[in-house]
Amino acid sequence: MKAKHIFLVLFGAGILTSCNDNFLALTPQTDRNTVNFYQTAADFNNAVVGSYAALKLSGVYGTSLYWMGEVSTDNADYGVTTRQAVNVDNFQFVDRTYTSLNDIIYAAWRDHYIGISRTNAILTRIEGANIAANLKTQYKGEAQFIRALLYFDLVRLFGDVPLVTTEITSPDGASSLNRMSAEDIYKLIISDLQSAEQALPVSYGTADVGRVPQGAAKALLGKVYLTRKDWAAAAGKLKEVISSAKYQLLPKYADVFSFATPTNAEILFNVQYKSGNTGQGSNFGPVQASEGSRITGGSMRYPTADMDAAYETGDLRKSFSMRSSYIDATGQTINQRYVSKYVQFGSLAGDSDIDFPVLRYADVLLMYAEALNEVGFNPEAVMYLNQVRKRAGLADTKATDQASFRLAIEQERRVEFAFENQRWFDLVRTGRYVAVMAAKKLPVKDFNMLYLIPQREIDLNKNLKQNPGY
Template identity: 40%
Template sequence: MTFTLLNSSCADFLNQEPISNSSVTGFYKTQADIEQGVAGAYNSLQSYKQYGANFIYFMEVRSDNTYTESITTSGGIYGDFDLFRTVPTNSILDLTWAGCYEGIQRCNLVLGNIDNVVMSEDLKNQYKGEMLFIRALTYFNLVRIWGDVPLVTKEVQDPFDAFEFTRTPTSEIYQQIVTDLNEASELLSEKVIVSKIGSATAGAANALLGKVYLTLKDYPKAEVALKKVIDSKVYKLLDNYADVFDVTNKNSAESIFEIQYNKDITDQGSRFANIFAPKGSTEVTGGVGTSLGDNTPTEDLYGKYEEGDLRKEISIGQVSDGRIYCKKFVIAPVLPNQSDANFIVLRYADVLLMYAEALNENGYKADGDALNYLNDIRKRAGLEVYTAGELSSQELFREVVWKERRFELAFENHRWFDLLRTGKAVEIMNASANGEFRIEAYQLLFPIPQSQIDAAPDKMTQNDKY
């Protein structure tokens, strides 16, 4: 039987060093060992199995924002996400599941061993907070993609122990996410440590906690968590929308948490330019590597930007043959799949829009903070602000905030999850399908990878109708 919950085989699992073999080698003995383990957890987020590539298909291509130019590339494994034809044997499902649990295992290893290591308590608390944040973020992605998933909060020392894990109810997963983020917010520093640019902060924990509560429709708690981020005064909207995505302005004052990439370190560069550039084109990449034409903006999105919206030309580029492409997170690579653009997971504009939404849900006010924060976003985009008279009801305000999120946060891996949490996914996707597909409610979750079912058929069950 093949072990696949955390990796592709028992041998692969045991051969990971130092990430998964610590129980055998006693690796975690020094501060340097812990720091290497922490770096490994961040690397899991950076991997192509998560934010480096695969999440784009789950979170943007799946939505009405983008599509794949060629649905037959690699046997259709990417195009199937676009057309709602994903089957349990799709290898992207398997790789992403494994990548997420690899990251969780790395967090659990650090959390399970750090108290035995001699180091300053302040630094120990910081690293604990970072691992709790990454674990919570990873489970938040897992539960929104697959629903019930195995909840593993301890190091899996024996690979065969993984066969004991079955799917945990979504409600329990969310309880763990909330617990981890509340603890992380207490342990983490409020400001980024200069020597640890890109590491999680209390602001990141609270921003993510606010998003979790918004997803759970617990609007009072969402309001509290998001207000902590605003009141911290650590973050701000940049004056120029373009500066948020300027590769020379990484980790800006608007950025709360972003995945770090570096073109000058082998295998540490980002793949976005090669993934996003129109298929077969060389203008975006300078001819370096293959251009896939994935995450291509839909005509629906492109045509719905308001006249004068400054975000449109910053978010969407166009090559000489007229094809458009996702311009965010794109800078020409120095080698194939080796570019310098980071990927932003959480930023202050998202917090302001979520806070405005939470305020509105907690009690509509015609002319309050919610309207002010919404208009702050619009002013920067070069658009006219809304008046209280135009948004004269809770329902009108709700719809406008949801709409604004689409254009402000396009291509940042929020759209599919926004459609899910607002209950709009089936309606909007069927309206946008142009007859290519018609989705049903069961397709709001992805199929559990078949490898997981095969590894433990008496423990793992498949999502309905797959």
């Protein structure tokens, strides 16, 4: 546990980009002159750490991806019943009727590009830097992984988006960018990840725990191939992760998320938090399951009844991931569902050590099984699905053909990755979002397979056009 905190001392101290009305906020702004900042290995290390810190912004894993990936689906709902002007943006995810002024969607666009700007500054400047070759290679690999991850989110959320690969230093340098095709965005993502997997080390020493390893680049590349429906490439890349024997399922599901062991054999990459340091702790538990500093069920986002019913009888994941009731301050039992997966209170109110999982080994196994099944239903795919089910205390799958196995994978991913921001992405990737939601009488349209472009960005850049349907 302590090892990650060595890395986290610098996690919020990298190059922090201020937000203004500039399109995409792509120009890093620091107290130091950027001309003389990117000189030493320490400078570049701080810049890389600043890129990791971007993943904690509200528009990335801080807030937006939960609303866009979970509340927009059948998994989660808004835990507030009174509609007011202050929460109109939140209720749009319940109603699935988004407006171009939605601040949650705007934050996702803005903060993903803030992270990209940080990685671009590193990649633009590091080639000419006089630092050790091994560090140069590693820092490039880390920046490329983070940039690929951020663009992967953007292209799935918004479709065609502006493609920026170099540092922008002019205040107006991004005011006339065009949206590039999703195909072009994916070319960069794949190129970045292919370079990253060659550049990144297999593992790190204790002082650098939390940095992205080679296995995470391979796993993310496998997910990209899966999203692109390149089944053979996905299976091949995911098999490399499995064959490395570097990762494994932990015996107990709950241990994967323990704040006492934030890096473990199942975690390939997570966004790390440390309570007690301003801006470095996570608020996932308090936001989803508490009021003040103790569990009371006063949740802002809670599991739906459909999510509650999605777990099979005896699934050991359910009692850890969610609860159906809580005991209030007076000792009474209140029948209200809440997310318990991230509950752990740190030294400050609304603050905890819980990290957010981005890539873990169970995901690799289920993606590999899915890719194999798309090539052709076979016993090997069944075996990998059953590994995940066995850990959950469940019997082997009853799927006996390709079609039923697809549904089995969809179901398994729903409960295995509940509240990990994957549900919307999974249903959109498989083309099932509209059908699944319609069957549950949840209002969505075909165009909801993409989110809308924030109006603020369209106002700042007339080359941007809104996604169809909005």
